[in-house]
Amino acid sequence: MNTYQLYLFLLLIVMLIATTAMTMKQMNEIRRLQELRKRPRVITVEECEGKTTTRDYREGDYVGLVSGQCPGGGPKRVIGIYAIKEEKKGGRSPI
CATH class of the missing domain: 2.20.28 (Rubrerythrin, domain 2)
Incomplete structure (x- = not known):
């Protein structure tokens, strides 16, 4: 595995973590809005x-x-x- 492939692999991992974090944030916001509607x-x-x-x-x-x-x-x-x-x-x- 050369350095170019290693950098691509690390970039892929970082993008996966960022996408997961944004999805979780969006899910929490939707859940919070649903709770506000129930009150x-x-x-x-x-x-x-x-x-x-x-x-x-x-x-x-x-x-x-x-x-x-x-x-x-x-x-x-x-x-x-x-x-x-x-x-x-x-x-x-x-x-």
């Missing part, structure tokens, strides 16, 4: 001057938290935190 959407319900509003959950939210001030000067309080299961739309998945 329910979490919303926070706030009450401000008798009006109820919803927003996306933020880390640290809890029922009873004063999350800000209302335009009239009163406290804006978190009155509920709920998980909403997203409904699947008809049709096939793009993946």
Whole structure:
């Protein structure tokens, strides 16, 4: 085996390792996206001057938290935190 063949063999090994690593990375990304789809959407319900509003959950939210001030000067309080299961739309998945 001459040096040229040895270099070709090493290049082949490096390309095989790189291809395997990229494939594994892509598989992990697909798995992560599938997990994100399974998670329910979490919303926070706030009450401000008798009006109820919803927003996306933020880390640290809890029922009873004063999350800000209302335009009239009163406290804006978190009155509920709920998980909403997203409904699947008809049709096939793009993946």
